[in-house]
Amino acid sequence: MIYNMDCIEGAKQIIEDNSVDLIVTDPPYNLGFGGTTQTKTKRPRFNIIANDNLPHRDYQRFTFQWLRQAYRVLKPGRHIYVCIDWRMYPLISLWMQQVGFVIKNCIVWDKVHMGMGWQYRFQHEFIIFAVKGKQKARRIGTRKARDIWSIPKIPGNKTVHPTEKPPELIAPMILNSSHPGELVVDFFLGSGPVAEAAIVNDRRFIGFEIDPGYFQITKKRIELIKHK
Numbered sequence: 001m002i003y004n005m006d007c008i009e010g011a012k013q014i015i016e017d018n019s020v021d022l023i024v025t026d027p028p029y030n031l032g033f034g035g036t037t038q039t040k041t042k043r044p045r046f047n048i049i050a051n052d053n054l055p056h057r058d059y060q061r062f063t064f065q066w067l068r069q070a071y072r073v074l075k076p077g078r079h080i081y082v083c084i085d086w087r088m089y090p091l092i093s094l095w096m097q098q099v100g101f102v103i104k105n106c107i108v109w110d111k112v113h114m115g116m117g118w119q120y121r122f123q124h125e126f127i128i129f130a131v132k133g134k135q136k137a138r139r140i141g142t143r144k145a146r147d148i149w150s151i152p153k154i155p156g157n158k159t160v161h162p163t164e165k166p167p168e169l170i171a172p173m174i175l176n177s178s179h180p181g182e183l184v185v186d187f188f189l190g191s192g193p194v195a196e197a198a199i200v201n202d203r204r205f206i207g208f209e210i211d212p213g214y215f216q217i218t219k220k221r222i223e224l225i226k227h228k
């Protein structure tokens with residue numbers, strides 16, 4: 001089930017306390033990002049994403065609101081993965097701990113190909129890996145997994161969203177931290193890679209996206225998977 005609505009309101013209305021097995025999500029980083037790829041006219045291909053250009057206080061309030069909902073709906077001991085970059089890592093990891101999550105690790109996504117940047121070009125992002133509560137955390141499904149993942153990013157001219165993540169990046173999180181039939185939630189769908197990775201691996205899924213255009217992209221993506 002996916003919903004074209006604000007994730008904070010959506011979670012309040014739709015998701016019961018302690019009912020979710022896994023959260024995988026990629027929130028706005030508040031970096032005013034609309035993507036780096038340009039058209040021939042040198043104009044950005046994408047608008048700045050929703051809630052990505054807020055005054056600091058508003059971003060903090062917004063982040064606390066969705067994190068509190070994430071904490072409420074997740075089952076105790078279950079995992080949450082939050083994508084973030086180095087600039088916002090200190091704040092998001094602090095705020096996650098303040099709502100009660102216990103940070104277990106920080107996965108480094110090596111995007112294999114370099115991106116923008118003048119002082120060393122960007123090639124990595126972080127994924128915060130945390131659990132709800134201090135006791136009886138579920139273990140990930142393998143002892144071989146390491147915390148640096150080299151997975152190629154999607155080339156800029158093939159993306160349909162300015163901060164698009166490849167489904168290959170999301171699949172290990174789904175497979176390591178949930179079982180078939182369990183409920184996975186994404187608060188910020190974007191173009192829907194978490195939806196894809198959850199559905200193809202037979203998980204139940206709930207996701208929210210506030211932007212009607214990106215919601216339609218995810219909806220079509222799910223329809224294509226179901227008709228395969």
Ligand SMILES: C[S@@+](CC[C@H](N)C(=O)[O-])C[C@H]1O[C@@H](n2cnc3c(N)ncnc32)[C@H](O)[C@@H]1O
Nearest residue numbers: 006007026050161164165188190191209210211
């Ligand atoms: C960082 S992007 C996610 C990109 C996604 N991982 C992908 O690969 O396409 C964050 C998304 O959250 C959406 N968003 C922002 N505020 C929201 C809110 N309050 N509720 C639901 N979605 C929201 C934005 O429109 C944007 O598409």
